[in-house]
Amino acid sequence: MTPAPRSAAPHEGEPDLITIVCLSFNTRDYIARCFDSLMAQQTDYRLQIVVHDDASSDGSQEVIRAYADRFPDIFTPVLQPANRWSQGFCPLQACAPHIRGAFVAICEVDDYWTESDKLQQQVEYLVGSGRNFVGTQCQSITPNESLGPAFPKADGAGPVTIIPGSHIFAMRKYIHTSTFAMRRSLFDKWAAAFTRQVVSADLTILLTACLVDDGLAMQNRVTSRYRIHEGGAWTGSTRAQRYARYAITWQIILESLGAELPARYLRQARSNLAYFEILSREGRPAVLAELAKRGPMPVIQVGWNMLARRLLGN
Incomplete structure (x- = not known):
């Protein structure tokens, strides 16, 4: 062919x-x-x-x-x-x-x-x-x-x-x-x-x-x-391990593109990073401790966006 x-x-x-x-x-x-x-x-x-x-x-x-x-x-x-x-x-x-x-x-x-x-x-x-x-x-x-x-x-x-x-x-x-x-x-x-x-x-x-x-x-x-x-390494990893990898990704995004990001994108990128860092903690006590330190807003904001994506079929 x-x-x-x-x-x-x-x-x-x-x-x-x-x-x-x-x-x-x-x-x-x-x-x-x-x-x-x-x-x-x-x-x-x-x-x-x-x-x-x-x-x-x-x-x-x-x-x-x-x-x-x-x-x-x-x-x-x-x-x-x-x-x-x-x-x-x-x-x-x-x-x-x-x-x-x-x-x-x-x-x-x-x-x-x-x-x-x-x-x-x-x-x-x-x-x-x-x-x-x-x-x-x-x-x-x-x-x-x-x-x-x-x-x-x-x-x-x-x-x-x-x-x-x-x-x-x-x-x-x-x-x-x-x-x-x-x-x-x-x-x-x-x-x-x-x-x-x-x-x-x-x-x-x-x-x-x-x-x-x-x-x-x-x-x-x-x-x-x-x-x-x-199967595979990704599907076989824990929830916390996946969130940790995404936290690293968003950190790299901020380091690589941060100087170019408009304010609205920069705020969202930082919120995404906080969201994944909070949920990457192993065990409920560690997650709650991170929430107490950072506040619940990143989880609320990003959680809502991801729920909307599911509901809208996107």
Whole structure:
């Protein structure tokens, strides 16, 4: 399978290469479905697929090499001999030096795309609107192949929803990584700011995008599936351990973006950090002691935002 070109040429003066960044770790059984969905894109633009594998032990690298051998002009494998995540390194960062495209999309290899014109429509929107970021809607898929509802919900019946940046910072809206498309300049801005490992690289990309676009654009169409896994280090961790990791992430966000954040975003980021630090304490007495020290407002504010996200289906 090779990418299917469309008949029209890219806009005059616009670079004609899109880079798709893929992250792999012990997902051998899903790689072919992901790569085939990327190669099925019908686009005016040439494709580069940068694949980072973080020292998988299940044969994932052999499958990646096979695709790179078949399509050497498209695939750029970045295969680690030792696991970098366990060393505190963000795998997405390792892809940055290999990106050649003027536009960047992301799809982890256990996810896949469902629409062959996903990239074409997104890049046309970025070029026509002058924006730096656009996402789409997504659906989850469980191990038994059951599909979840489309998210985020569209705000209206038009083709595009503009999500306020305040909703992203308040964690009331979330756009899934598999739907991201952005200008290279935005990806480079993120890569320069976040040189340390964070729990959610996707969250930090969204927050960085909020600083360069007035609200985040989302095309109101489902273009991808993200796979829900059972087990694993994240699902096997305790609630307090997860909150602690998110607290570290928000601390890094404040350190990396704090100087650029408008006051309303800065207040929300600090509230988020306090919320996760309070709830990361092990045991009820420790949580109550932290609440007594900080006050309940961060828990009330952030808890309400997260409840609203659930109630609104976002």
